[in-house]
Amino acid sequence: MAGKTLYDKIWDAHVVEDYGDDTALIYIDRQLIHEVTSPQAFEGLKLAGRQPWRLAANLAVPDHNVPTRNRENIEDPVSRLQLQTLDQNCTDFGITKIEMLDRRQGIVHVIGPEQGACLPGMTIVCGDSHTSTNGALGALAFGIGTSEVEHALATQTLILRKAKNMRVTVRGHVGTGITAKDIMLAIIGKIGTAGATGYTMEFAGEAIQDLSMEGRMTVCNMSIEAGGRAGLVAVDDRTIDYVKGRPMAPSGELWDQAAAAWRELVSDADAVFDKEVVLDAEDIQPQVTWGTSPEMVVPVGACVPDPADEADTSKREGMQHALKYMALEAGTPITDIKLDKIFIGSCTNARIEDLRAAAAVVRGNRIAVNIKEAMVVPGSGLVKWQAEKEGLDKIFQDAGFQWRDPGCSMCLGMNPDRLSPGERCASTSNRNFEGRQGAGGRTHLVSPAMAAAAAIAGHFVDVRKFVEENTEAAAL
Amino acid sequence: MEPFKTFTGLVAPIDRSNVDTDAIIPKQYLKSIYRTGFGPNLFDDWRYLDPGEPGDDHSKRRLNPDFVLNQPRYQGAGILLARKNFGCGSSREHAVWALTDYGFRAAIAPSFADIFYSNSFKNGFLPVQLPEQVVDTLFQQVHANEGYRLTVDLENQQVITQAGDSHAFEIDAGLKDRLLRGLDDIGVTLTEAADAIRRYEAKRTQQAPWLFPDRQA
Numbered sequence: 001m002a003g004k005t006l007y008d009k010i011w012d013a014h015v016v017e018d019y020g021d022d023t024a025l026i027y028i029d030r031q032l033i034h035e036v037t038s039p040q041a042f043e044g045l046k047l048a049g050r051q052p053w054r055l056a057a058n059l060a061v062p063d064h065n066v067p068t069r070n071r072e073n074i075e076d077p078v079s080r081l082q083l084q085t086l087d088q089n090c091t092d093f094g095i096t097k098i099e100m101l102d103r104r105q106g107i108v109h110v111i112g113p114e115q116g117a118c119l120p121g122m123t124i125v126c127g128d129s130h131t132s133t134n135g136a137l138g139a140l141a142f143g144i145g146t147s148e149v150e151h152a153l154a155t156q157t158l159i160l161r162k163a164k165n166m167r168v169t170v171r172g173h174v175g176t177g178i179t180a181k182d183i184m185l186a187i188i189g190k191i192g193t194a195g196a197t198g199y200t201m202e203f204a205g206e207a208i209q210d211l212s213m214e215g216r217m218t219v220c221n222m223s224i225e226a227g228g229r230a231g232l233v234a235v236d237d238r239t240i241d242y243v244k245g246r247p248m249a250p251s252g253e254l255w256d257q258a259a260a261a262w263r264e265l266v267s268d269a270d271a272v273f274d275k276e277v278v279l280d281a282e283d284i285q286p287q288v289t290w291g292t293s294p295e296m297v298v299p300v301g302a303c304v305p306d307p308a309d310e311a312d313t314s315k316r317e318g319m320q321h322a323l324k325y326m327a328l329e330a331g332t333p334i335t336d337i338k339l340d341k342i343f344i345g346s347c348t349n350a351r352i353e354d355l356r357a358a359a360a361v362v363r364g365n366r367i368a369v370n371i372k373e374a375m376v377v378p379g380s381g382l383v384k385w386q387a388e389k390e391g392l393d394k395i396f397q398d399a400g401f402q403w404r405d406p407g408c409s410m411c412l413g414m415n416p417d418r419l420s421p422g423e424r425c426a427s428t429s430n431r432n433f434e435g436r437q438g439a440g441g442r443t444h445l446v447s448p449a450m451a452a453a454a455a456i457a458g459h460f461v462d463v464r465k466f467v468e469e470n471t472e473a474a475a476l
Numbered sequence: 477m478e479p480f481k482t483f484t485g486l487v488a489p490i491d492r493s494n495v496d497t498d499a500i501i502p503k504q505y506l507k508s509i510y511r512t513g514f515g516p517n518l519f520d521d522w523r524y525l526d527p528g529e530p531g532d533d534h535s536k537r538r539l540n541p542d543f544v545l546n547q548p549r550y551q552g553a554g555i556l557l558a559r560k561n562f563g564c565g566s567s568r569e570h571a572v573w574a575l576t577d578y579g580f581r582a583a584i585a586p587s588f589a590d591i592f593y594s595n596s597f598k599n600g601f602l603p604v605q606l607p608e609q610v611v612d613t614l615f616q617q618v619h620a621n622e623g624y625r626l627t628v629d630l631e632n633q634q635v636i637t638q639a640g641d642s643h644a645f646e647i648d649a650g651l652k653d654r655l656l657r658g659l660d661d662i663g664v665t666l667t668e669a670a671d672a673i674r675r676y677e678a679k680r681t682q683q684a685p686w687l688f689p690d691r692q693a
């Protein structure tokens with residue numbers, strides 16, 4: 001019999017009841033809760049007179065609506081009510097919550113691993129598709145809808161259909177200046193936004209092993225943009241080192257026991273995947289999206305593609321539509337695209353290493369005159385605190401960036417940070433859908449270093465050349 | 477939940493692939509703490525010419541005459557015809573709530589994004605997957621015939637045209653059964669599986685005690 005994949009192992013360990021037909025009642029170890037997708041679930045519990053099954057499995061934090069400045073005074077009454085509703089529900093049911101003004105507050109997918117609330121081998125859910133971020137820990141983590149939030153609260157389980165297994169192997173090592181974000185955008189460019197629909201993706205290969213835990217989180221974060229509901233990376237020393245000592249991680253004897261068990265969280269050598277995708281790391285260039293879907297992506301050295309070259313009618317129409325929305329001409333070099341705003345933040349790229357990478361590019365430079373606004377929004381209060389300790393806030397502010405408080409911010413514009421119609425933004429977030437960052441706004445997805453370089457140049461540049469030239473200039 | 481057995485309705489075509497949940501219901505409406513009231517904001521950015529915010533009187537906003545749902549022939553539509561990867565993007569169940577609140581009971585597409593698909597079943601909304609060529613034909617027919625209606629028969633897993641042509645679709649037996657009976661998932665799990673969950677927890681507390689700090693003596 002063939003061995004098991006990592007996904008099979010975690011799945012099997014969580015089956016409460018097997019319903020046959022690949023459907024099972026699966027136990028949920030951890031549920032993360034935020035203000036947007038939970039109110040109706042709590043309301044459902046109240047209406048049915050039900051209590052959460054296991055309080056300690058839940059952890060709540062506000063993030064989507066939270067303003068990134070002056071948060072003591074939330075102007076928008078609708079946002080305020082939603083935040084108050086989360087407070088009230090957590091109080092009513094006794095659920096642990098990180099308060100908005102707590103230093104540990106941040107984007108739900110950033111604080112989970114940071115607090116050690118998310119551990120290897122767990123099943124982790126949250127009413128948010130980017131829950132997949134936690135897959136970097138070797139945990140099965142995926143987004144759910146509000147009815148499932150209620151189901152998980154009330155029963156600590158979900159009725160799930162097992163996904164198929166996909167392995168994405170990134171062979172070899174990436175060149176200098178190529179980040180986790182570029183790797184993932186290249187994967188999505190290759191397989192498309194529905195490429196992994198129905199699959200759990202396991203990311204493997206040297207280039208993935210080379211990544212830090214934070215880089216792996218960036219990759220797993222965007223599994224959903226490839227159509228996969230969950231992404232996974234096998235546990236190794238880096239995983240275990242990362243978890244050790246986190247506030248909610250086990251300690252003492254339990255730690256030893258846990259760490260030993262976590263070492264088993266790898267796919268067996270003879271495991272068979274339903275689908276295999278292979279990329280060569282050395283081919284991966286810095287990536288920039290040009291359209292309104294994450295799969296509309298090209299290397300920074302390329303030009304905006306021409307729909308006329310696309311044989312598939314529906315794809316061609318999609319491209320035409322996207323070009324119109326993005327106000328771009330086919331054939332324009334990516335490096336000729338001028339920007340209005342720069343956003344460095346989101347659950348994809350707002351951890352400390354992301355900010356360090358951006359700061360390294362920004363250091364000693366000024367943002368270009370055509371950039372109306374450039375902002376850095378740390379993923380959590382602890383990331384912000386760490387960055388300030390390292391003086392990164394100064395580097396950004398000296399260059400003309402705004403230094404904000406943690407939250408989802410301009411990733412989706414549910415709070416005051418957003419694009420105005422027609423504005424063009426280099427963003428380190430994960431979605432470039434129409435209107436995602438504000439109605440009529442135009443989003444280009446890039447890595448933090450690429451966003452930083454674009455802020456200085458005022459248009460896209462290849463961050464590798466940019467760094468070279470700037471170091472030469474500094475040396476003169 | 478309202479059971480879904482057979483539904484006949486006017487068909488409205490949304491002729492683009494990868495329609496994401498941000499397009500189905502834009503984020504500003506996600507600030508609501510209720511399950512209802514999303515209908516007026518279904519496809520908000522495409523449907524209206526001026527931007528909208530929660531609390532606006534949406535009946536006063538300027539409609540985009542080119543958008544399908546604003547055309548007189550599609551008023552009262554109950555079945556949405558769509559292209560592949562419908563409902564991709566954010567997990568927001570609000571997307572399904574907006575569709576049902578507007579009056580849709582079913583969507584037909586070559587494929588749906590995973591989370592949207594499972595959210596649908598929790599709300600008595602049936603996502604029907606048909607092969608791409610069949611969906612192509614349905615698009616041609618709906619464009620060509622005003623008042624084009626389809627019947628979705630869940631029991632027999634068929635989509636039936638007024639001319640009597642029928643197209644079979646696949647569906648998971650468990651999901652079908654729950655939808656046919658309009659069952660409350662949580663109620664069923666608690667009645668049928670509460671003991672199994674407790675047994676699992678007891679066993680798992682032994683195997684992986686670090687996952688149950690709340691159960692440590």
Ligand code: SF4
Pocket residue numbers: 063064107108109128130346347348407408411412429430
């Ligand atoms: S940062 Fe963006 S993608 Fe991440 S949870 Fe917040 S809104 Fe969603």
